[in-house]
Amino acid sequence: MSATVTETSAPRWLGLWPAAMLMLFFLVPFAIMLAVSVAHRDQSGFYEWGFELDSYARFMSGFFAKVMAVSLSVSLSAAAICVAIAFPFTVFLAQMSNRTQTLVLVVLLSVLALSEVIIGFALSTLLSQTAGIGNLFHWLGLIAEPQAYTPSLFALITGLCYIGFPFAVLVLYPPVSRLDPEIVEAARVMGASGPRAFFGVIVPSLRGAIVGAFILVFVFTLGSYLLPQLLGRSEDWTLSVHITDQAVYQSNLPFAAAMSIFLMLVALALVGLASLAGRDRGAAA
Amino acid sequence: MSKALKLTYILIVLALLVLPLVVVAAVSLNGPQTLRFPPVEPSLHWYARLFTDSEWLVPLRHSLTIALCAAALAVAIALPLALYVWERRGVAVQLLTGMGLAPFALPPVISALGFMIFWMTVGGYGQIWATIISHGIFLVTLPLVTISLGLRGIDRSLIESARVMGANRWAVMRTVILPLLLPYIVSGYAFAFVLSLNEYIIAYMVAGFTVETLPVKIFNALRYGYTPILAVVSVLFVVMSALIFGLIGRFGNLPRLMGAERSQRD
Amino acid sequence: MTELRIDGVSKEFGSFRALDNVSLDIPNGKFVCLLGPSGCGKTTLLRVIAGLESPTAGRVHVGGEDQTELATHKRGMGMVFQSLALFPHLNVAENVTYPLTIRGVAKAERDARAEELLDLVRLPGMGARRIHQLSGGQRQRVAIARGLAISPKVFLLDEPLSALDAALREHMQIELRQIQQRLGVTTIVVTHDQKEALTMADLVIVMKDGVIQQAGAPMEVYHNPANAFVAGFIGTTNLIPCEVADGTISALGHTMPVVDGDRVAAGSGPAQLSVRPDHVLILPKGQGIPAEVTFLRDLGDSRQVMLNADGQELVANLPQGSDVQLTPGQHVGLDFRAGERVVVT
Numbered sequence: 044m045s046a047t048v049t050e051t052s053a054p055r056w057l058g059l060w061p062a063a064m065l066m067l068f069f070l071v072p073f074a075i076m077l078a079v080s081v082a083h084r085d086q087s088g089f090y091e092w093g094f095e096l097d098s099y100a101r102f103m104s105g106f107f108a109k110v111m112a113v114s115l116s117v118s119l120s121a122a123a124i125c126v127a128i129a130f131p132f133t134v135f136l137a138q139m140s141n142r143t144q145t146l147v148l149v150v151l152l153s154v155l156a157l158s159e160v161i162i163g164f165a166l167s168t169l170l171s172q173t174a175g176i177g178n179l180f181h182w183l184g185l186i187a188e189p190q191a192y193t194p195s196l197f198a199l200i201t202g203l204c205y206i207g208f209p210f211a212v213l214v215l216y217p218p219v220s221r222l223d224p225e226i227v228e229a230a231r232v233m234g235a236s237g238p239r240a241f242f243g244v245i246v247p248s249l250r251g252a253i254v255g256a257f258i259l260v261f262v263f264t265l266g267s268y269l270l271p272q273l274l275g276r277s278e279d280w281t282l283s284v285h286i287t288d289q290a291v292y293q294s295n296l297p298f299a300a301a302m303s304i305f306l307m308l309v310a311l312a313l314v315g316l317a318s319l320a321g322r323d324r325g326a327a328a
Numbered sequence: 329m330s331k332a333l334k335l336t337y338i339l340i341v342l343a344l345l346v347l348p349l350v351v352v353a354a355v356s357l358n359g360p361q362t363l364r365f366p367p368v369e370p371s372l373h374w375y376a377r378l379f380t381d382s383e384w385l386v387p388l389r390h391s392l393t394i395a396l397c398a399a400a401l402a403v404a405i406a407l408p409l410a411l412y413v414w415e416r417r418g419v420a421v422q423l424l425t426g427m428g429l430a431p432f433a434l435p436p437v438i439s440a441l442g443f444m445i446f447w448m449t450v451g452g453y454g455q456i457w458a459t460i461i462s463h464g465i466f467l468v469t470l471p472l473v474t475i476s477l478g479l480r481g482i483d484r485s486l487i488e489s490a491r492v493m494g495a496n497r498w499a500v501m502r503t504v505i506l507p508l509l510l511p512y513i514v515s516g517y518a519f520a521f522v523l524s525l526n527e528y529i530i531a532y533m534v535a536g537f538t539v540e541t542l543p544v545k546i547f548n549a550l551r552y553g554y555t556p557i558l559a560v561v562s563v564l565f566v567v568m569s570a571l572i573f574g575l576i577g578r579f580g581n582l583p584r585l586m587g588a589e590r591s592q593r594d
Numbered sequence: 595m596t597e598l599r600i601d602g603v604s605k606e607f608g609s610f611r612a613l614d615n616v617s618l619d620i621p622n623g624k625f626v627c628l629l630g631p632s633g634c635g636k637t638t639l640l641r642v643i644a645g646l647e648s649p650t651a652g653r654v655h656v657g658g659e660d661q662t663e664l665a666t667h668k669r670g671m672g673m674v675f676q677s678l679a680l681f682p683h684l685n686v687a688e689n690v691t692y693p694l695t696i697r698g699v700a701k702a703e704r705d706a707r708a709e710e711l712l713d714l715v716r717l718p719g720m721g722a723r724r725i726h727q728l729s730g731g732q733r734q735r736v737a738i739a740r741g742l743a744i745s746p747k748v749f750l751l752d753e754p755l756s757a758l759d760a761a762l763r764e765h766m767q768i769e770l771r772q773i774q775q776r777l778g779v780t781t782i783v784v785t786h787d788q789k790e791a792l793t794m795a796d797l798v799i800v801m802k803d804g805v806i807q808q809a810g811a812p813m814e815v816y817h818n819p820a821n822a823f824v825a826g827f828i829g830t831t832n833l834i835p836c837e838v839a840d841g842t843i844s845a846l847g848h849t850m851p852v853v854d855g856d857r858v859a860a861g862s863g864p865a866q867l868s869v870r871p872d873h874v875l876i877l878p879k880g881q882g883i884p885a886e887v888t889f890l891r892d893l894g895d896s897r898q899v900m901l902n903a904d905g906q907e908l909v910a911n912l913p914q915g916s917d918v919q920l921t922p923g924q925h926v927g928l929d930f931r932a933g934e935r936v937v938v939t
Contacts (some may be wrong), residue, residue, distance in 0.1 A: 051414075051415040052411070052414070052487055052497065052500055053408070053411035053415070053501075055412075058408065058409070058413075058424065060405070060408055061406070061408050061424065061428070061468075062409075062424055062427075064405050065405070065409075065424070065427040066427075068443075068446070068461055068462070069427055069430070069465050070427070071446065072439075072442035073442055075445050075449055076441060076446075079445050128341060131337065132341050135334035135337055137588070138331075139334075139335070141583060144582075144583045145582045145583060147342065148573075148582045148586055149570060149574050149576075149577045150345065150346070150570070151345075152569070152573040153569040153570040154345050156519075156522040157566065158525075158527070158543040158546070158565065159528055160528055160550070161352075162348070164352070164550060164554075164562060165348035165349055165351065167554075168348070168365075169347065169351050171363065205345070205348070208345065213586060216587055216588065217586070217587030217588060220587070221588065262433070262434075263435075266435025266436050268436070268529050269547065287437060287529070287533065290444060299441055300441060300445065303438045303441045306435055306438060307435075307438045310434050310435055483677060485675040485676070485677045488646050489675050489679035490681075490696075491646070492646070492667070492669070492671055492673040492750075493667075493673075493692055493693040493743075493744075494668075494696045494697055495696045499696055503692070503695070503696070507683045508682070
């Protein structure tokens with residue numbers, strides 16, 4: 044196309060500024076982190092440039108394999124619970140009036156935006172001995188003494204579900220709300236009952252979206268850093284916690300960087316899988 | 329399933345989401361330094377304390393400064409980026425879009441460590457502007473998504489008609505594209521603002537010991553025992569987030585902003 | 595005087611050829627309709643004139659000036675888009691005076707001009723309305739007023755009335771024509787509606803596959819189509835394979851002498867005979883070409899008869915007041931009115 048008369052609305056040079064900013068402050072930090080991950084650790088708390096794979100080798104130890112296993116299984120359970128609750132929630136939400144949808148979205152966004160610190164604090168209060176449901180159960184006569192439910196694995200998974208739920212709904216919301224309501228109506232007209240239409244028509248036609256949402260929530264909860272410390276026991280600490288611990292308290296930057304690179308590869312692979320799942324659906328539709 | 333049943337399900341889940349916040353709001357009213365529910369000797373004096381005690385005022389000011397500036401930076405990067413990739417395609421465009429979307433898609437601890445090492449290397453570690461830039465880059469994704477959504481909604485013939493009527497590239501931008509994008513720019517800014525305000529790990533790793541933000545301060549305070557003032561701050565955050573998203577919902581089309589493209593019943 | 599000259603313009607989108615060596619002279623002050631089926635290149639031609647597409651080959655001259663390379667915003671044209679493209683963030687008056695605002699015209703002058711233009715399109719006092727408060731017809735008028743705001747040399751309209759319902763569309767056709775005549779602005783309208791073209795145009799340009807099939811006055815195009823496509827596209831017609839030889843036309847096993855008024859463009863050999871439904875005469879059985887009545891429909895002001903003559907489908911209009919009684923399945927005879935037969939290739 045000739046440039047003289049048909050032109051784009053934005054000039055080419057407009058891309059330079061964001062490209063420069065993102066390269067300088069996103070790609071360069073990554074490159075440095077990559078370099079640090081193979082640097083030699085200096086006991087004084089810093090590092091010497093070099094090339095060694097010690098940090099990666101250390102990571103392959105049994106202890107960190109266990110940490111990774113804990114991280115993954117905790118996040119997997121939380122993601123599964125989240126999506127199981129969020130999917131029907133989103134389907135029902137999309138059938139509500141625009142006004143109701145807006146209201147619910149405001150609540151969800153507010154919860155989503157809420158700092159993990161505050162969610163951790165709120166949940167630990169709720170699960171505490173003095174102010175929480177232990178108190179309530181005691182008052183109802185269900186248990187003999189008010190009891191604390193935190194820290195525990197249960198509290199941690201509850202917390203992860205709490206932060207993951209709004210995220211799951213918001214990831215599911217676009218495909219669900221674009222689903223043609225006539226598909227369901229057609230199923231109903233042809234005699235499918237409500238649950239049958241739900242499992243027979245809605246779930247299969249959104250299978251890709253569900254898998255995608257599951258993986259994205261999984262990655263999202265995998266990154267949780269504060270909740271494991273606030274709600275979990277030290278054996279429930281996730282990789283994120285260990286990365287920070289190594290970086291800030293153990294001053295072992297190369298090791299922290301190596302773990303970050305590893306976590307990033309896992310996350311990237313999963314996000315890639317999620318987008319594949321999404322594409323699969325596109326091809327089927 | 330009937331409409332009422334569906335609504336009930338939605339309300340139950342929402343109630344579970346809101347329940348911890350209600351408990352927090354209630355314990356914020358405790359008179360003595362204790363977290364009891366229901367509260368004892370209800371009083372608002374912890375609220376007064378937040379706004380008079382410099383121990384909390386300084387982090388509050390830090391948080392607001394960082395959020396205001398970082399959200400502005402995020403928009404300043406996202407707007408030209410969205411405009412640039414809008415009518416173009418190719419490898420460079422995809423790379424640029426990917427870089428704009430990546431920070432938010434990865435576990436934040438990765439970006440946090442990256443920023444931390446970066447600022448240690450180039451200088452700036454522990455400075456408030458380092459936190460601002462880090463947040464700005466980290467949150468670019470949000471305005472990028474909202475603005476791209478706005479651009480997708482602009483009818484091409486509006487731009488063509490403006491050009492036929494004598495508007496050059498800059499005039500089209502000024503009189504057509506930017507006014508139509510304004511709601512999306514504002515909501516992108518608001519999203520970035522709220523998330524910066526609540527962000528912990530980057531703020532902590534880039535300048536946690538020198539520039540305490542409210543989330544960092546809360547977490548530090550948690551180690552020395554729970555006091556109602558933590559509940560007060562939490563309530564403040566919840567109210568602020570709800571207010572901002574409420575405003576977006578009131579003046580913008582939140583369902584569309586969240587990706588619903590089917591025409592909505594009202 | 596030629597206002598607009600299109601000289602050998604071609605436009606390719608990849609391997610698709612939207613315009614194929616189109617040349618055209620449009621005189622000053624004329625109302626021109628670009629007519630054709632969708633995909634014929636009429637909209638592309640309009641966009642080339644506006645500068646929204648640059649031609650692959652050829653030149654565009656406006657008022658004697660070569661504008662082929664001139665940026666769109668410097669051409670000083672008025673245009674109405676199919677979607678109307680009214681700015682949702684501006685009110686009616688701001689929309690109408692947008693071209694003036696862009697040119698830095700003072701506020702007072704703009705306000706006066708807005709009033710003048712809104713009077714012209716019969717929307718007096720509506721300047722402060724928002725676009726979404728207007729009806730479809732009112733939006734149409736705002737778009738027309740906006741296109742005329744700078745008194746453009748050329749006024750372009752791309753399927754401007756296609757979104758309106760039938761009654762309003764006919765009304766707007768007449769109004770648009772009246773406005774154009776009052777202002778004397780050279781106007782080019784793209785349309786796929788042949789009736790619209792016949793109603794409004796001084797000059798009809800029929801296009802197909804990126805090529806101009808015929809350019810002429812509406813009645814010229816109607817009565818004297820250049821080819822079978824034009825004959826079929828403008829109005830309803832019957833196209834029948836025929837053979838021309840020695841001053842006769844043979845069709846459906848029937849040979850007719852060519853008389854004064856018949857238009858035979860082709861030489862001798864196979865061609866097509868075009869006869870309008872008004873000129874298909876129905877005779878008693880046994881006379882003329884034998885045919886069978888297949889369907890009858892009453893359109894209120896006229897009656898239409900569908901016929902089958904040896905496998906050839908034909909349409910005839912029964913004249914007003916005709917009391918001929920027909921039923922489907924009935925056998926009749928046919929003839930084509932002498933002097934109204936057109937042979938095209």
